[in-house]
Amino acid sequence: MLEDLREWIKEEASKCMFCGFCETVCPTIKFGPHRGYGPRGRVNIALYISEGGKYTEEALSSLYSCLLCAACTLKCPANIDIPEIVRASRVLYSEDSLKEAIVVEKKVS
């Protein structure tokens, strides 16, 4: 189930052509410190994670600063459902971090 989700994110986010058109309507990118706070950044960070990348501080800031307003999807020539990718990545994170926590707990005990 979790692996299906990971695969779905990978598949959907791989459609991104890096054109950046989505950035022009995103309400958060203007207030963030960099491209990570815009849809292009979020999709590609989600892709990075789905391919086994680390949940770094910037990755989490990027994914959790999204308002899920979906303005970006209207601009996307690849028809990517960007907020859905963000949502799915958040689910993945909570599941993955739970697993991590269990491993740590086991190690401690």
Next chain:
Amino acid sequence: MEKDKIVRDISKLIGKDKVSGDEALLSIYSKDPLGNVGKALAVVFPEESKDVSRVVSYAYKNDIKIYAQGSSTSLAGSSLPKEPGIVISFERMKKVLEVSLVNSYVLVEPGIRIDDLNLELGSKGYMFPVDPASSSVATVGGAINSGAGGMRGAKYGTMRDWVLGLEIVLPDENGTIAFAGCKTLKCRQGYDLVRLIVGSEGTLALVTKAYLKITPLPETVIVALAFFPRLENLMEAVVDIKSQRVQPYILEFLEKRTAEVAAKSIGRSINIDGHMLLAGIDVNREAVDRYVEWIEKLLKEHGGKGIQTARSWQEAEERGLFDIRRSLFVAQSKMAREIYKNVNNAKIMLLIEDIAVPPSRLIEAVKGLKELEKKHGFVTMLGGHVGDGNLHPSIGFNMLDPEETKRAERWFEDLVDLAISLDGTVSSEHGIGITKKEALRRELEARGSLKLLEIMKDIKKVFDPKNILNPGKVV
């Protein structure tokens, strides 16, 4: 040098909020629209010229490569950190510093997006006319360094016609800040280094400020859209327009099938009766009726079908006359995805090419492209700027399929030969980057001018003796 040390050192030099070594963040500064993946070791967000100078000086002393980025929308691989190095992203340097109508210039920082600049200028009745299809995203610094152009190219030219002066940071020990060119419209400052920097793709110097020429917005622009069953008729209409002492504001073309895909992809149910021509002509308000009648009649006489006209740019926007042309990129990417929708694990690469031929040879170019489609078996999407002969044929292929990748390479080689044989060029506005280096060599060779490539390499060495700025690009 070790990545963490680079981040620590740069933090000390310009402040820790202006640099990051976060792996996830770096992954989004290591990509481009072609699907290339590079390796950024750190990303730096300068806020003023001095920040850039300090980082460049540091990189020079420590032999670290530097890659400038605006919005990373280059279609030639120009902004990719191909070898491990520092990405300098200009996204925080995006101020309009001065607008001077009396001097006909605007002074800007390089990270401002072209549409944002035009929003500011539009409120004063002025504009910056270079309009790549990516203008909502593309930055001035990226456009300068790509030598970008756009729909208004036939009338207003490309970036090289609109840059007056540049503040640049040189890749030397001190990260020297220098100013090339003038604030004045006329300028004869020895060799023209401004034009050398324009289109140099971040390989010679980093641009930190730019004086750009501006021009008044036209009083109004009438717009006409028509479809021609035969390409010959479309071209005759174009020649007729030009022979009547009219220099169109825009003159755009979409091949029939591409127009169909584009229209479908944006849900427009319009009858595409042939190849599409979109013309805009800037006129005085009093002359609108006369020009609308004239162009309608002219298009009809040449066999144009489904003719629609608008009496102003705004009306054309409201009625969606630009929509199909603006959806070329959508059509290109949609077509590629459609073809591979049943192929498991396909990684689609879109090649969007950028040849130009003299407009009088456009028919031969389009016919040649059709032959290449048959020969190599790639569905080709095609549109471009008839006004200046710039065509953007595109194909999609599966990067994971070695046979297809080889075939795509051969398609590109044949395309280069086609452009050269028609007295054209391999890149009109996208630049050379990594994808067209061999094509540039072939073009110069075909003109018996390979010596110029050596001169270009020498120029690179003079500016950048340690080869730290965007290495491996252009030459």
